[in-house]
Amino acid sequence: xANIKTSEKKSKAQSMGMHTEVLTGxxxxxxxxxxxxxxxxxxGTYDVDFNKRTDLDVMxxxxxxxxxxxxxxxxxxxxxxxxxxxxxxxxxGVGILNKLNLIFEGSLGYFGMGSCDGPIVRINGRVGWSCAxxxxxxxxxxxxxxxxxxxxxIRGGDLICxxxxxxxxxxxxxxxxxxxxGDAGAFTGFMMQRGRIIxxxxxxxxxxxxxxxxxxxxxxxxxxYGSDAVDAELTSSDQDWLRRKLKVAEIGEDFDVSKMKKxxxxxxxxNYDNLEPTEKKGAI
Amino acid sequence: MCGIAxxxxxxxxxxxxxxxxxxxxxxxxxxxxxxxxxxxxxxDGKNFxxxxxxxxxxGEGSSSVMEDVSVYDExxxxxxxxxxxxxxxIIKEERTLPYSLRYEVDYETKDLLDFSQRIESxxxxxxxxxxxxxxxxxxxxxxxxxxxxxxxxxxxxxHAIGHARMATESGVDIKSAHPFWGYPFxxxxxxxxxxxxxxxxxxxxxxxxxxxxxxxxxxxxxAVYIAQKMREGAxxxxxxxxxxxxxxxxxxxxxATKDSLGMAKDTMAAKPLVLxxxxxxxxxxxxxxxxxxxxxxxxxTYDPFDGEVKVWQI
Numbered sequence: 001x002a003n004i005k006t007s008e009k010k011s012k013a014q015s016m017g018m019h020t021e022v023l024t025g026x027x028x029x030x031x032x033x034x035x036x037x038x039x040x041x042x043x044g045t046y047d048v049d050f051n052k053r054t055d056l057d058v059m060x061x062x063x064x065x066x067x068x069x070x071x072x073x074x075x076x077x078x079x080x081x082x083x084x085x086x087x088x089x090x091x092x093g094v095g096i097l098n099k100l101n102l103i104f105e106g107s108l109g110y111f112g113m114g115s116c117d118g119p120i121v122r123i124n125g126r127v128g129w130s131c132a133x134x135x136x137x138x139x140x141x142x143x144x145x146x147x148x149x150x151x152x153x154i155r156g157g158d159l160i161c162x163x164x165x166x167x168x169x170x171x172x173x174x175x176x177x178x179x180x181x182g183d184a185g186a187f188t189g190f191m192m193q194r195g196r197i198i199x200x201x202x203x204x205x206x207x208x209x210x211x212x213x214x215x216x217x218x219x220x221x222x223x224x225y226g227s228d229a230v231d232a233e234l235t236s237s238d239q240d241w242l243r244r245k246l247k248v249a250e251i252g253e254d255f256d257v258s259k260m261k262k263x264x265x266x267x268x269x270x271n272y273d274n275l276e277p278t279e280k281k282g283a284i
Numbered sequence: 285m286c287g288i289a290x291x292x293x294x295x296x297x298x299x300x301x302x303x304x305x306x307x308x309x310x311x312x313x314x315x316x317x318x319x320x321x322x323x324x325x326x327x328d329g330k331n332f333x334x335x336x337x338x339x340x341x342x343g344e345g346s347s348s349v350m351e352d353v354s355v356y357d358e359x360x361x362x363x364x365x366x367x368x369x370x371x372x373x374i375i376k377e378e379r380t381l382p383y384s385l386r387y388e389v390d391y392e393t394k395d396l397l398d399f400s401q402r403i404e405s406x407x408x409x410x411x412x413x414x415x416x417x418x419x420x421x422x423x424x425x426x427x428x429x430x431x432x433x434x435x436x437x438x439x440x441x442x443h444a445i446g447h448a449r450m451a452t453e454s455g456v457d458i459k460s461a462h463p464f465w466g467y468p469f470x471x472x473x474x475x476x477x478x479x480x481x482x483x484x485x486x487x488x489x490x491x492x493x494x495x496x497x498x499x500x501x502x503x504x505x506x507a508v509y510i511a512q513k514m515r516e517g518a519x520x521x522x523x524x525x526x527x528x529x530x531x532x533x534x535x536x537x538x539x540a541t542k543d544s545l546g547m548a549k550d551t552m553a554a555k556p557l558v559l560x561x562x563x564x565x566x567x568x569x570x571x572x573x574x575x576x577x578x579x580x581x582x583x584x585t586y587d588p589f590d591g592e593v594k595v596w597q598i
Contacts (some may be wrong), residue, residue, distance in 0.1 A: 031344070087573070087576050087580065088571070088573045088575070088576045089573065090571075090573075105408075105582075107572060107582070107585070108574055108580050109572055124582075126572065126584070126585050126586070128556075128558065128571060128572055129556055140545035144584060144585075145413060145559070145584075145585065145586040145587065146587075147556065147587045148553060148556065148587060164586060164587075165587075166553060166587040166589070167508070167553035167589070167590055168553075183589070184554065184588070185553050185587070185589045186551070186553050186590040186591075187552075187553075187592055204553075204589060204590055205551070205590065218494065244522055
């Protein structure tokens with residue numbers, strides 16, 4: 001088989017703007033340069049004042065209407081918004097790319113707080129499936145229970161549920177931290193790639209199934225391990241980090257972290273090579 | 285997708301027809317090809333209530349064939365004659381729609397297998413439910429449309445389960461709509477959200493044991509499967525626990541009997557369910573908004589875990 005690095009196909013791929021890089025199992029990171037701040041514009045963001053507070057009753061609003069009104073209030077500089085009567089509606093608070101104190105006085109349905117980047121959110125109720133999916137940054141605290149796919153594919157931020165969560169928590173997560181005060185369902189950490197999950201209670205079957213990377217800490221019983229999920233040594237720095245994180249999360253401050261189990265990827269399923277998919281296509 | 289909802293009042297009766305309509309209407313975005321209700325009303329318990337159809341509602345997307353009302357009349361006559369031959373006396377008769385009927389029947393024999401087989405041997409006739417308390421009502425359209433069509437909003441009882449259907453693997457017709465009666469057991473009904481992948485294997489086995497299937501809807505298998513387990517002596521809860529391994533696929537389903545309501549969730553927990561439980565009421569649905577339609581104030585709800593089975597008594 002020809003070496004792709006020296007072949008004409010490689011040159012052709014590069015001339016098309018493609019490039020070759022060695023995948024290390026870590027995602028690419030793009031850092032913000034303060035010197036270029038004036039050229040930087042982040043769509044959908046506003047200057048808000050956290051001391052400027054207002055209530056929003058969404059009882060008779062649809063989800064799009066409520067989300068538009070939240071955006072409208074941010075554009076007026078409101079930095080603290082209290083949502084009244086969310087009534088389990090779906091897709092509330094999605095797509096907020098702003099610093100914002102957002103408080104829900106009640107429960108949310110599916111996809112609450114999805115695709116957000118930056119807000120600090122407290123939900124005084126329960127959340128349905130896929131809460132905070134794709135969270136980039138910020139903090140979301142749920143005072144009660146959460147449904148399945150909690151924190152699916154998050155890339156950053158802290159996602160905290162003080163109660164129990166359903167199945168597939170942290171599925172496909174790529175960063176950030178998920179903290180569960182109660183129990184978690186089956187397939188927790190399924191295919192996670194980075195980030196950390198902390199569960200103070202018990203967890204269901206197939207924990208960490210097919211995880212690529214990342215770390216899961218469990219305080220209670222484990223139903224069963226998923227494929228390629230293995231135990232690892234809980235170090236003193238792990239324990240320091242856990243204590244600090246639980247304190248910041250206002251959850252389980254007195255929990256004995258020294259008895260927690262640490263689960264990581266065994267990396268026996270890793271099968272990476274040096275080619276990006278586009279280059280593979282070009283090489284075929 | 286489909287949505288399911290159910291509720292049980294413990295120690296009292298309520299307007300379960302109206303309550304379930306609100307819950308199912310809140311789930312109509314999960315499917316409104318058809319909607320079905322299994323309502324457990326307050327009765328004196330003396331007579332059987334037989335809900336049956338003598339034809340189909342042929343709406344847009346239906347896989348059934350339009351028939352003349354005179355055909356329905358003829359089938360009804362044969363049903364009446366068959367009931368008479370079996371010694372069943374019609375106490376009260378209601379013809380809600382040309383194809384849908386409700387009889388109160390005085391019938392002493394408890395063997396509903398023979399009874400049902402004789403009634404359903406009449407072409408085009410299907411018993412939707414048979415019980416001393418249970419009434420299954422299902423038709424095309426969303427929850428409100430079906431509720432209005434059959435005047436269900438005033439029905440008082442202890443518990444109910446229902447289904448808002450998006451047809452995926454079988455036709456848009458009444459026979460494929462949920463709930464399914466747990467034939468041949470009196471007062472047993474089932475609704476299901478999910479897909480069963482070993483439907484045909486199980487169906488062949490159950491048909492060889494004398495059980496009947498009226499549709500090709502995979503969900504019907506659950507009703508028949510549980511009924512067969514109960515025929516073999518299992519309790520409702522035992523039958524439901526057995527189904528977690530006997531049925532393959534993804535599912536969340538509810539089963540109701542005359543005095544109980546149960547839920548089961550597959551071991552993958554792939555289908556949603558939100559549950560509210562208090563001393564006097566249990567309400568559950570595919571989404572929290574269904575529960576909110578009967579409990580608008582702030583409540584504590586949770587998702588049952590994978591492989592969980594729960595049964596509540598009235």
